[in-house]
Structure formats: C-alpha cells, structure tokens
Amino acid sequence: MASGNIVKLDIGGTVFKTTKSTLTRFDGMLKVMMETEIPVEKDESGCIFIDRSPKHFDGILNFLRDGQVTLPDSEKEILEIQQEAQFYQLDGLMELCKIQLEPTNNFRIIETDKEMLEIITHPKKSVLVIHLPAYHDGTITYPLGFDANILSTKYGSNFDIYYKPYKINNDLPKEAAPKAPPHAHPCKEALKEPFFVIYQAGCIHARPRRHMRGTVTFMQAVENEIALRYKLNDSTLKMSSGNIVKLNIGGTVFQTTKSTLTRFDGMLKVMIETEIPVEKDESGCIFIDRDPTHFRLILNFLRDGHVALPDSEKEILEIEQEAQFYLLDGLMELCKRQLKHSAEKKIPPNHNLRIIETDKEMLEIITHPKKAVLIFHLPVTNGGIIIYPDGFNANTVSMKYGSIFDIYYKPYKAHQDLPSDPYFNIYEVNSIRLGPNSSFYQNKFSQFMVQLERGIANHIQNNGY
Structure with missing residues (x-):
C-alpha cells in the first residue's frame, strides 16, 4: 500500500477513514x-474489519x-479508552489514561486494622489486598518482578487495590529470618513472604493466597487467581479469527x-456452533428480536470478559435481563x-460500620448504652487478616437488627498458641454483666449466624419487643 493512501477501517460496524501514515505513526x-x-478480516465493501467497539475509536x-x-x-470512559488502548497496543495512550486515573488508582496503604x-x-x-513483609529497619519486601503500576493499569477497573505492610520477626536479620514451611497457611504460621487476598464485592470471607517459590512469579500467581475467579482475559495482538457475523x-x-x-x-455460542434454525432479515443478517439498547455493551463483555456497568440501577436491571436472555452467566454475575453494592449504599447512616478501638471506648459504650448493644469481636492474625465467621454478613445484621441494637465491631489480636475465633456480646440497657457468646470458627455443630439469631431471639423475648 503506497504511503499516504486512504485506509478504510470497519470498527464493529462503523466505518472510519484515515491514512496509512497515521496508522503507522x-x-x-x-x-x-x-x-x-x-x-486481516475484510467486510463485503473491502474495509479492514476489527471486532471492537467503535465508541472511542475517534x-x-x-x-x-x-x-x-x-x-x-x-x-x-477513561477506563474504556484504556481498555481499547491496551487492545491496540498504544503505550502512549495507556500512559495518558493511567496519569488521568492516578487520583483513584494510586498506591493506597492500609495502616490499621480498622481501615482494613x-x-x-x-x-x-x-478488593485486592497485597500484604508485604516489613523489617525492623523499615524495609518492605516486594516480590521479584512485581510492578504496582502494571497491576493498577491492568486490573484497576475490576478491583480496588490496596497494600498492607505487616511486621515480621524484628529480632532476626533478613537473611536469618525463618521461612514458613511450603504447606503453611498464612493465617497460622509466621509469614516472611508477600501474599495477597481477594475479597469479592458480595463476600467478605476470603482465604489468603500465598505465592509458592519455584512455581510461578508473584505477578503470575495474582493474575492466575484473578483469571480463575473472574474469567478476565487480556486483549491480544491476535486478530479475531473466523468470518464476520452481522446481527440485526x-x-x-x-x-x-x-x-x-x-x-x-x-x-449466541449455541446459535453459531449448531444447526439450530435462525431468523434472517432481507439483507441476510441474523435477526434477534431484542431491544438493541445494551447490545453494544454485551459485545464488549464478550470481547474482553468484563465491562464497566452504568451507575443507573434501572439500566443495570435492563442489562441483567438481556444477559439472562443470552444466557451469559458472567455478565449476570457482574450485574448482581x-x-x-447499590443496595448497600442505601443503608441508613445509623447503620454504618462502627469500630471500637480501645478498652476505654468499650467501657463507655457498654456502661451507659442508649439501647441494647451488640458487639462482634473479630480476631486479627499477625499478617493482618481479619477472621470472619462463615456465613456472616454485616449488612444483613445491620438492616435486620439495627433498630434493636447499637452494633459495634471490635478487632482483637489473635494469639499464635491459642484458638482464636469470632464471638459476640449482647449488653442489656440496664446490665453490663454478660459473658461472651462464643462461636468457634470451625465448629460444625453450631454455626455463628445460628447462634447469633438464637441469642437475639432470647434478648427480644426477655425484653418484650
């Protein structure tokens, strides 16, 4: 193709005209x-076809x-442009997007258990939390080949990413610090290496993922876990294979x-790969009798494995309805x-998460309560992991019992040599004498939430609610 010749590109059904010199700059x-x-794929008019959204191609x-x-x-929109720049391998545009997003994607440190x-x-x-070991001299140990900027650029649209340094054995130099055995669980053994935890938006119970030396790099371990959970797939240089399909x-x-x-x-997969009969319009396009409003978003999900959803709850419900019709489980899960998250934001202000940080606060709260007080005591491991009971949901508890109780959370340091489990206390308005209602984390016979419901039922019965 001679230099300066006009090039026609069909981007997801929209034709753009440019020159070879522009495309090769x-x-x-x-x-x-x-x-x-x-x-390269070409459409019936001879335009080069690229199966991407045309929204940001201008x-x-x-x-x-x-x-x-x-x-x-x-x-x-910047995240959408960044995703397209990643597909087209335009490093300069990716960098511009990253700079623009810095206020939200910068290096965020979790300093206290309360913040966590x-x-x-x-x-x-x-939420993706990277736990990094810190020595007595302040040195933080990063995994080999780890790049926070790459992680933020690649996954910032899917995760809020945080970093939490944790203290390791201060009495030993780095070279002499003992290593945890390969099979060790980060919550139970002395940690000496970086590890990460993924907390899904609808589930706060997560197990740490510890990088095992000699297998893959830390970054690969993080990406493998993300891919496993969310089926995210990188855009690649490889052109889409197969014939162009027109859908009406x-x-x-x-x-x-x-x-x-x-x-x-x-x-859609069944329709393309099997011999089931399909309707076609007068131009030969496959016809599907659905509203086209959100179909561009559905195609973007199919291309990338994830998509930025709108803020409007009404629109998300519409997208969920379309995802249900097209039987796209991943998109339905994103909508859910x-x-x-939208429902959680509607929790009344008096149901906000309240943390008790000191024994003095604890004493003031339970000595002069305005109404009955419910306190959840949650163990925190040396690595900074907060242990929640199985099946526990803070929002459900708050919405269900916030009118009866002032609800608080009190993290406490877990002891390495003793079993440490979540438990709760109910303090009556006229009495602060009450022993802890323990619920052992691994107890198969008495789940925490079952025991909690029983304790609250007894309280309601005894106080005539």
Whole structure:
C-alpha cells in the first residue's frame, strides 16, 4: 500500500477513514497490521474489519494523528479508552489514561486494622489486598518482578487495590529470618513472604493466597487467581479469527466475529456452533428480536470478559435481563454484584460500620448504652487478616437488627498458641454483666449466624419487643 493512501477501517460496524501514515505513526497493533503480511478480516465493501467497539475509536485516531488527546472527565470512559488502548497496543495512550486515573488508582496503604475492616466490609467493588513483609529497619519486601503500576493499569477497573505492610520477626536479620514451611497457611504460621487476598464485592470471607517459590512469579500467581475467579482475559495482538457475523438486533445492525460470539457459553455460542434454525432479515443478517439498547455493551463483555456497568440501577436491571436472555452467566454475575453494592449504599447512616478501638471506648459504650448493644469481636492474625465467621454478613445484621441494637465491631489480636475465633456480646440497657457468646470458627455443630439469631431471639423475648 503506497504511503499516504486512504485506509478504510470497519470498527464493529462503523466505518472510519484515515491514512496509512497515521496508522503507522506509533508502534502497536495497527502499525503491524499495515506493515506486515498478517491476515486481516475484510467486510463485503473491502474495509479492514476489527471486532471492537467503535465508541472511542475517534479519540484513538486523534491520538495517532497528534500524539496526544483530551480525555473525558468520566473515570468510566477513561477506563474504556484504556481498555481499547491496551487492545491496540498504544503505550502512549495507556500512559495518558493511567496519569488521568492516578487520583483513584494510586498506591493506597492500609495502616490499621480498622481501615482494613472498613475497606473489606463495605467494598464498592471487589478488593485486592497485597500484604508485604516489613523489617525492623523499615524495609518492605516486594516480590521479584512485581510492578504496582502494571497491576493498577491492568486490573484497576475490576478491583480496588490496596497494600498492607505487616511486621515480621524484628529480632532476626533478613537473611536469618525463618521461612514458613511450603504447606503453611498464612493465617497460622509466621509469614516472611508477600501474599495477597481477594475479597469479592458480595463476600467478605476470603482465604489468603500465598505465592509458592519455584512455581510461578508473584505477578503470575495474582493474575492466575484473578483469571480463575473472574474469567478476565487480556486483549491480544491476535486478530479475531473466523468470518464476520452481522446481527440485526431489533432493527439495529451490529458487526462482530464468530470467535467473539462463541467465546463464552450461552445462546449466541449455541446459535453459531449448531444447526439450530435462525431468523434472517432481507439483507441476510441474523435477526434477534431484542431491544438493541445494551447490545453494544454485551459485545464488549464478550470481547474482553468484563465491562464497566452504568451507575443507573434501572439500566443495570435492563442489562441483567438481556444477559439472562443470552444466557451469559458472567455478565449476570457482574450485574448482581453491582446491584448488591447499590443496595448497600442505601443503608441508613445509623447503620454504618462502627469500630471500637480501645478498652476505654468499650467501657463507655457498654456502661451507659442508649439501647441494647451488640458487639462482634473479630480476631486479627499477625499478617493482618481479619477472621470472619462463615456465613456472616454485616449488612444483613445491620438492616435486620439495627433498630434493636447499637452494633459495634471490635478487632482483637489473635494469639499464635491459642484458638482464636469470632464471638459476640449482647449488653442489656440496664446490665453490663454478660459473658461472651462464643462461636468457634470451625465448629460444625453450631454455626455463628445460628447462634447469633438464637441469642437475639432470647434478648427480644426477655425484653418484650
């Protein structure tokens, strides 16, 4: 192709015109596509077809033309542009997005157990906590090959990422610090290495994932766990394989590829890979009688394995309905998490998480209570992990019993040589004499929530509520 020739690109059904010199200005997928003989898909008009959303492609072309571009104010849109820049392998545009997102994706440190409890109990989205060992001289040990910026750029749209240093044996030099055995659980043994924990938005019970030396790098271990849980997949330089598919969704035509439609199990995959009869319009497009409003978002989910959902609860419910029709379990799960978070934000102010930090606070609260007090005592391990009982949900407890009790949480340091389990106390208005109602973490015969419900039922009965 001669230099300066006009190039037509069909991006997800929308045609853009540019020049070869623009597309080859910066290293990346488009330059490779123009300057090498790699096979490319073409539509019926001869335009090069790329199975991506056209929403931000104008901005990408403007970046290629000028080397810079004005990004929108919306964090959601910047994350979408960053995702496209990652697909097209445009390092400069990815860096611009990263700089713009720095106020929300910067290096965030958890300094206290109270902060940890607040972050993981009411997360806006899933939380990734990297626990880093700190020596007596203040040195923090990072895993080999670990890059916080890469982690933030790659997964900042899916996780709130935090870092929590934890003290290790201060009496020994780094070289002499004993290592935990390979089979050791980070909650129970003396930790000497970095580890990470993922707290899902709808579930605060999580086990630490400890990086085992000699297998994969720490970054690989983190990415493997994320991929396992969320089925996230990196955009690659590889062009979509298979023929272009045109779909007429309720009168609006979308263009994509067979490989995109068959990426995840569901109705679209069955429709493409089997011989089931399909309706076609007068142009030969496969016709599906559904509202097209959210289908572009559905295609983005199929392309990347994740998608930024809107803030509107009404729109999320509409998307969930479409995901249910197309049998896309992953997208339905994303919608459920987002809706759960929206419900959590509606908790009244007097139901906020309240932490008791000192014994003095504890004494003041239970000595002169305005109403009955319910206190949850939660053990904290040396590694900073807060142990919750199985099946415990702070929001459910708060919504259900917040009108009866003032509810508080008191973390306490777990002792290495003694069993440490969550327990609760109920303090009556006119009496502070009450022994702890313990619920052993591993007790198969008496679950914490069952015991809690019984204790509250007794309290209600005794006080005539």
